[in-house]
Amino acid sequence: MNRVQNTKTVLWTLLGLAAAVGVTRFVFGLGVTTNLTDATPWGVWIGFDVMAGVALAGGGFVMTAMFYIFKREQYHDLVKPAVLTAFLGYIAVVGGLLVDLGLPWNIWHMIIYWNPHSPLFEVGWCVMLYSTVLALEFSPVPLEEFSRYARIRSVLMKVRFPLVLVGIMLSTLHQSSLGSLFLIMPQKMHALWYSAIMPVQFFVSAVALGLMMVSLESLASHWLYRRKPDTKRVAGLAKAAIWVLAVYLIVKLGDIALAGEWGMMFDGSWESNLFVTELLLSTIIPIVLFSIPRIRLSAGGQWVGSFLVVFGMIFNRMNVGGLSMLSTTGDSYVPSWMEIAVSLGVVSAAALAFLFAVERFHIWDKRPRHPESDPHTEPVFDYSSRVWLGTPLVAARTKYSLAFILAFALGFAFMPGDEIQSKGVKMIPAQRALGGDTLFVDGNHNSFGTMFNHARHVDSLGSKESCVKCHHMNIPKDKQSACSDCHRNMYATTDVFRHDWHGDHDGANISCYVCHQPEMEKQKSSAMKCRDCHSDLYADSAADTLDTYLASSYVDAMHKQCMACHQLAGAKDSTKATLTLCVTCHTGAQPDYLQVKMIEVLSPHSGENVIMPDITLETAMKQEEQVGR
Amino acid sequence: MDAFLDFARGPLFRVSLAVMLLGLLRILALDIFGAVEAYRKAGDKTLPWRFIVRRTLMWLVPVNRVFTRRPAYSLFSILFHVGLLLVPIFLYAHVELWRGVIGFGWWTLPKEWADWLTISTIVFALALFVGRVGSVASRFISRKQDYLWPLVLVIPFVSGYICANLNVGPATYQISMLVHILSAEVIFILLPFTKLAHCILTPLSQVISNVAWKFPAGTDDDVCTTLNKKGAPV
Numbered sequence: 001m002n003r004v005q006n007t008k009t010v011l012w013t014l015l016g017l018a019a020a021v022g023v024t025r026f027v028f029g030l031g032v033t034t035n036l037t038d039a040t041p042w043g044v045w046i047g048f049d050v051m052a053g054v055a056l057a058g059g060g061f062v063m064t065a066m067f068y069i070f071k072r073e074q075y076h077d078l079v080k081p082a083v084l085t086a087f088l089g090y091i092a093v094v095g096g097l098l099v100d101l102g103l104p105w106n107i108w109h110m111i112i113y114w115n116p117h118s119p120l121f122e123v124g125w126c127v128m129l130y131s132t133v134l135a136l137e138f139s140p141v142p143l144e145e146f147s148r149y150a151r152i153r154s155v156l157m158k159v160r161f162p163l164v165l166v167g168i169m170l171s172t173l174h175q176s177s178l179g180s181l182f183l184i185m186p187q188k189m190h191a192l193w194y195s196a197i198m199p200v201q202f203f204v205s206a207v208a209l210g211l212m213m214v215s216l217e218s219l220a221s222h223w224l225y226r227r228k229p230d231t232k233r234v235a236g237l238a239k240a241a242i243w244v245l246a247v248y249l250i251v252k253l254g255d256i257a258l259a260g261e262w263g264m265m266f267d268g269s270w271e272s273n274l275f276v277t278e279l280l281l282s283t284i285i286p287i288v289l290f291s292i293p294r295i296r297l298s299a300g301g302q303w304v305g306s307f308l309v310v311f312g313m314i315f316n317r318m319n320v321g322g323l324s325m326l327s328t329t330g331d332s333y334v335p336s337w338m339e340i341a342v343s344l345g346v347v348s349a350a351a352l353a354f355l356f357a358v359e360r361f362h363i364w365d366k367r368p369r370h371p372e373s374d375p376h377t378e379p380v381f382d383y384s385s386r387v388w389l390g391t392p393l394v395a396a397r398t399k400y401s402l403a404f405i406l407a408f409a410l411g412f413a414f415m416p417g418d419e420i421q422s423k424g425v426k427m428i429p430a431q432r433a434l435g436g437d438t439l440f441v442d443g444n445h446n447s448f449g450t451m452f453n454h455a456r457h458v459d460s461l462g463s464k465e466s467c468v469k470c471h472h473m474n475i476p477k478d479k480q481s482a483c484s485d486c487h488r489n490m491y492a493t494t495d496v497f498r499h500d501w502h503g504d505h506d507g508a509n510i511s512c513y514v515c516h517q518p519e520m521e522k523q524k525s526s527a528m529k530c531r532d533c534h535s536d537l538y539a540d541s542a543a544d545t546l547d548t549y550l551a552s553s554y555v556d557a558m559h560k561q562c563m564a565c566h567q568l569a570g571a572k573d574s575t576k577a578t579l580t581l582c583v584t585c586h587t588g589a590q591p592d593y594l595q596v597k598m599i600e601v602l603s604p605h606s607g608e609n610v611i612m613p614d615i616t617l618e619t620a621m622k623q624e625e626q627v628g629r
Numbered sequence: 630m631d632a633f634l635d636f637a638r639g640p641l642f643r644v645s646l647a648v649m650l651l652g653l654l655r656i657l658a659l660d661i662f663g664a665v666e667a668y669r670k671a672g673d674k675t676l677p678w679r680f681i682v683r684r685t686l687m688w689l690v691p692v693n694r695v696f697t698r699r700p701a702y703s704l705f706s707i708l709f710h711v712g713l714l715l716v717p718i719f720l721y722a723h724v725e726l727w728r729g730v731i732g733f734g735w736w737t738l739p740k741e742w743a744d745w746l747t748i749s750t751i752v753f754a755l756a757l758f759v760g761r762v763g764s765v766a767s768r769f770i771s772r773k774q775d776y777l778w779p780l781v782l783v784i785p786f787v788s789g790y791i792c793a794n795l796n797v798g799p800a801t802y803q804i805s806m807l808v809h810i811l812s813a814e815v816i817f818i819l820l821p822f823t824k825l826a827h828c829i830l831t832p833l834s835q836v837i838s839n840v841a842w843k844f845p846a847g848t849d850d851d852v853c854t855t856l857n858k859k860g861a862p863v
Contacts, residue, residue, distance in 0.1 A: 503799030
């Protein structure tokens with residue numbers, strides 16, 4: 001069993017899965033890949049990739065401070081891996097953020113367009129600057145391999161101490177400002193997490209997490225390369241972590257006690273359970289474990305303790321980033337598998353880069369024997385062709401790339417939708433309007449509807465002859481089809497043509513060439529239109545005739561139908577300006593999602609300013625053209 | 630049947646497309662990596678670049694060598710490849726499918742051309758198969774997949790022709806369509822892992838064989854001497 005090779009294969013597989021999601025996300029948009037909504041715009045990607053990612057990278061500034069400022073010489077060997085982890089962590093954070101941002105290509109805006117009042121602005125600048133500092137701090141290590149860059153390296157080594165200072169300062173600033181970010185949402189966040197001193201809590205927990213992340217990473221990489229675990233140094237870190245965690249616990253519980261929220265911790269609600277679990281895992285159990293010298297000095301105890309802190313603190317960041325707000329927003333957000341795949345892929349990429357660096361550069365005082373160049377490895381043969389796959393290095397490369405593309409293909413296959421479409425469209429069947437002379441149009445039966453005076457519209461539009469202006473078509477064998485019979489879905493288009501039924505024995509049983517011309521391609525665009533056979537379905541001189549077999553959504557159909565006339569009338573005759581207002585039809589409570597751009601216009605009648613939808617005669621005419629009336 | 634068709638058109642198609650494109654890129658990258666590594670290890674690093682480029686271009690233009698040896702076979706092979714590449718990429722119906730998914734399409738073949746090219750591909754594939762079976766020299770150097778490929782490649786062309794042209798009932802249409810899609814997908818998936826990969830590896834063949842001759846140093850001359858072809862270009 002080759003631990004390194006197997007681990008790398010798994011990491012490449014996860015990366016392949018994430019790459020498939022990444023391609024879909026950037027080509028078809030966020031809606032396809034995430035379960036995020038307007039009520040829950042921050043999900044796993046922010047909670048885990050960004051919030052927890054930044055905190056996990058805290059090891060960089062903690063270890064440089066330990067070594068360069070507090071002169072703890074015994075931790076020298078841990079500094080390089082810690083800086084590398086921090087550097088890769090920040091790159092991963094930026095990668096995760098780019099996937100999450102709706103318009104990622106605008107990320108440079110914060111460099112030019114300053115908004116110094118925003119905590120996000122501070123976070124953005126700090127991440128940007130600190131990533132640069134980390135790159136400069138780490139670059140002497142790879143530069144060591146190339147003698148021609150010796151001069152650059154020596155310059156970097158000279159400015160190392162100022163770089164370390166700047167790095168610690170920037171980390172302190174933005175580890176805490178990630179907490180400040182949430183100060184603006186006291187109404188949204190649960191009281192157990194919300195606190196005026198969140199920035200302090202974030203900073204202290206980042207220090208503890210940094211220490212434990214360095215320990216965990218040391219334990220894991222030693223296990224992976226079959227080296228003797230560095231128990232003595234890790235025990236030292238664990239001892240320091242006890243104090244930091246204790247400070248964190250006092251700050252956290254003290255704040256809750258002062259705010260008088262002590263009782264909320266044990267009231268048995270979902271949040272209180274989350275909070276207690278989080279505190280037990282991240283702080284209390286590790287403090288107890290590490291206080292016992294025997295456990296602190298054993299590799300097993302160190303594994304458990306550091307894992308608990310890391311896991312618990314990630315849990316804390318995810319609670320703050322979203323879980324603590326669910327009861328306020330009432331929005332049940334469960335991340336889609338694609339969101340999780342991207343998060344895992346980002347971590348995998350960072351881990352692969354870490355392993356690459358450890359194998360190629362002088363990160364540890366004794367470089368690990370390259371696991372893929374072991375002279376004793378047996379030759380590997382390709383299963384199908386029985387060909388030797390080459391040296392272990394080449395064979396590994398062959399395997400990793402195969403794992404990557406197979407995972408990519410599998411992930412790509414399970415992307416939602418036949419034609420990849422936004423999951424944001426909810427499939428709500430439309431219902432028939434109720435009433436007689438006055439209709440209540442309420443397609444989704446949520447009792448926010450519109451009273452439609454049918455009789456008055458018949459009168460004002462020119463009695464019976466005007467019917468076809470709205471009732472453009474019937475469904476087969478029917479006379480007075482309701483709008484909802486074809487426009488069957490509230491927000492999605494419906495295919496009203498039953499292709500297979502037309503060819504089926506139990507249906508119309510007609511041959512392909514009845515509709516498709518023999519010399520033409522069998523395409524929708526070249527096939528016969530419905531009206532070529534079903535002329536009886538169309539009202540004489542109907543305004544709309546079906547060309548595409550697709551009925552627009554119920555909401556679109558209703559608005560197109562009404563607004564085309566209303567806007568034209570309102571724009572032509574200023575006494576009828578109110579016809580264009582939303583509230584003219586939607587007299588009840590207005591749902592929040594109705595967003596029409598409103599403008600202030602000087603009314604020629606009253607001489608006062610009135611608020612009107614932004615509709616001019618020109619746009620109204622254009623819409624009239626589109627409707628074809 | 631509709632569910633099968635939807636599954637074949639949706640997830641299965643995406644799997645096969647991804648495996649094909651990434652798989653081809655993968656073997657291209659692996660081969661280039663291997664060549665670079667071999668070149669680095671070679672004692673003699675001089676490569677006849679002009680010769681390699683000239684020979685590669687010569688191989689890429691098929692008509693150059695057609696009539697030197699086995700003219701009929703070469704001609705059939707070229708005509709077979711013309712239809713094999715043009716019809717799947719430039720058929721109107723296929724371009725329409727792309728337009729529906731990725732939002733843009735490209736130049737398409739007129740339907741009559743597409744039909745004739747389909748028929749020619751089928752005929753020449755069978756001719757190639759017969760040529761391989763009929764010649765002792767060919768049989769001697771043939772593997773199983775060499776016999777199989779002309780026959781497998783014909784399946785999507787035959788089923789596609791049925792769907793596009795014959796006045797068949799809906800049930801037959803759907804079965805042919807399913808066969809058409811599934812066989813094309815099998816070909817897509819196998820493409821990077823079989824000899825069909827030559828579609829992307831051909832430009833590398835010259836440089837790789839030249840690099841391969843290079844190590845250890847002097848191998849090329851030694852081999853030529855052994856083969857009684859001293860001084861011949863390699």
